[in-house]
Amino acid sequence: MISEIFNPKTFVEAEAEEIRKKVGNERALVAVSGGVDSTTCAVLTHKAIGENLVCVILDDAFMREDEPEHVAEILSKPPLNVPTKVVNVRERFLQSMKGLRNAEEKRKKFRETFYQVLSETAKNEGCKVLVQGTIKADIVETVGGVKTQHNVLEQVGINPVESYGFKVVEPLVTLYKPQVRMVARYLGLPAEISERQPFPGPGLSVRVVGEIRRDKLETLKKATKIVECELEQHKPSQYFAVIIDNEEESRLSEVNRIKETVARLLNVPSRNVDVKIFRDKATGVEGGKRRYGEIVGIKVQTMNGKVHQAPIPKIVSLQAKIITENPAVARIFYAVKDLAEKKPYVVGIRSVQTEDFLTAKVSEIPWATLNKIADTVLKECGDVSTVYYDVTPKPPATIEME
Numbered sequence: 001m002i003s004e005i006f007n008p009k010t011f012v013e014a015e016a017e018e019i020r021k022k023v024g025n026e027r028a029l030v031a032v033s034g035g036v037d038s039t040t041c042a043v044l045t046h047k048a049i050g051e052n053l054v055c056v057i058l059d060d061a062f063m064r065e066d067e068p069e070h071v072a073e074i075l076s077k078p079p080l081n082v083p084t085k086v087v088n089v090r091e092r093f094l095q096s097m098k099g100l101r102n103a104e105e106k107r108k109k110f111r112e113t114f115y116q117v118l119s120e121t122a123k124n125e126g127c128k129v130l131v132q133g134t135i136k137a138d139i140v141e142t143v144g145g146v147k148t149q150h151n152v153l154e155q156v157g158i159n160p161v162e163s164y165g166f167k168v169v170e171p172l173v174t175l176y177k178p179q180v181r182m183v184a185r186y187l188g189l190p191a192e193i194s195e196r197q198p199f200p201g202p203g204l205s206v207r208v209v210g211e212i213r214r215d216k217l218e219t220l221k222k223a224t225k226i227v228e229c230e231l232e233q234h235k236p237s238q239y240f241a242v243i244i245d246n247e248e249e250s251r252l253s254e255v256n257r258i259k260e261t262v263a264r265l266l267n268v269p270s271r272n273v274d275v276k277i278f279r280d281k282a283t284g285v286e287g288g289k290r291r292y293g294e295i296v297g298i299k300v301q302t303m304n305g306k307v308h309q310a311p312i313p314k315i316v317s318l319q320a321k322i323i324t325e326n327p328a329v330a331r332i333f334y335a336v337k338d339l340a341e342k343k344p345y346v347v348g349i350r351s352v353q354t355e356d357f358l359t360a361k362v363s364e365i366p367w368a369t370l371n372k373i374a375d376t377v378l379k380e381c382g383d384v385s386t387v388y389y390d391v392t393p394k395p396p397a398t399i400e401m402e
Contacts, residue, residue: 008183012047015171016044019049019131019171020048023052026129027054027127028045028169029055029056029130030053030130031132032055034063035201036189036193036198037135037172037180038132039133039184040133040172040180041132042055043080043189044171044187045171047187054125055082055084056086056087056121057071057072057084059086060093060205061090061093062203064224065222065225069086072086074192074193080189087117087121089117096109097205097212100212103402106212107202110201118130119165128167129166130166132169133170133180135172135176136175177198198399207220209243209280209282210245215383220241223241223377223381226241226376228241230376231351234369236363236365237357239350239351240350241348241377242348242390245278246342247278247279248279249278249279251277254277259274262322265317266318272300272302272308273301274298275299277294277296277297278294278346281295282294282295282331282402284396285398286395286396291330293396294326295330298332298335300335307336312363312391315334318391319392330396331401332391333346333388333389333390333391335388336389337371337374337375338385341385345381345384346386346387346388347381348388349365359393359395360399
């Protein structure tokens with residue numbers, strides 16, 4: 001693998017010099033999300049240009065609970081000593097995303113608002129350069145048409161100088177995630193940053209499937225905390241929670257076809273299988289290109305009414321069969337726990353193993369852990385009636401829902 005011959009010391013020395021050349025005597029702005037890419041970028045750039053760097057965290061409402069202040073504290077104190085300020089722009093982002101349901105529309109609106117805010121911040125701080133933590137996978141997915149990463153500009157024909165008033169410097173653009181982590185460790189970032197779960201630039205906005213509403217977002221933040229806490233011990237490459245409106249399409253023939261496939265492959269009576277096709281769609285990948293497809297929720301019960309806890313590899317095989325037979329489907333959810341009373345939302349658990357984030361396998365999480373997560377989510381999130389496990393690899397699904 002390329003990361004085995006990658007030398008972070010050599011990279012840091014060369015890239016710090018390159019940053020100094022590109023920034024010159026100008027002041028530069030960097031926006032940190034708390035993820036490993038943007039934080040590593042900030043620390044590397046601070047090493048290169050020192051106090052000429054202005055580091056901000058845009059509190060856009062889509063970060064985890066109390067995350068902006070926590071990340072700012074980590075960066076600002078020793079050993080990193082990168083002064084960081086939090087800019088509260090929650091209302092602006094929530095208003096800009098209001099009413100949008102389509103994933104790509106949401107990503108593009110986030111990008112538009114994000115750079116408008118950064119443009120204003122750069123002018124206020126006297127910065128003519130924006131340094132950002134774009135990595136190789138961001139470019140590959142955006143240019144390849146899988147999904148728009150908000151931090152990809154020039155590569156898709158957007159001139160940042162004309163549009164926003166600053167030039168862009170991207171120190172990490174030749175690296176994939178494992179290499180970024182190596183650089184982070186070399187720079188002395190604490191493990192909670194260097195080994196941190198990948199977190200999308202648009203944050204939880206892409207894990208709220210469909211329309212973003214305040215109550216829905218707050219429920220996702222609670223579920224996120226539960227899922228991350230319980231899955232950390234299993235060390236997946238990436239793991240998180242998603243939330244979906246509990247509203248389904250009426251597609252009787254498709255539902256019956258999927259139901260029969262599930263019954264046959266899991267060797268259960270079809271009357272014990274419940275299938276629903278959700279109204280909102282998820283992003284999938286087909287032939288390297290993005291496609292929106294249906295999210296199918298499957299609940300299988302045993303004769304005594306308990307959830308049929310089939311082995312995860314068997315459910316993944318079932319998923320492949322369903323999507324092959326039903327090309328409109330992009331993602332399969334398998335129910336872990338379900339309440340009798342229908343409530344506004346369902347929560348999905350996502351956990352994958354991956355080397356480069358361009359392909360990913362579903363993690364074989366023990367049923368005991370899945371049950372514990374589901375019990376806690378249903379107890380603490382009063383507007384959720386079902387917890388599912390997402391059993392779709394990449395491809396045909398993307399890692400993130402949107």
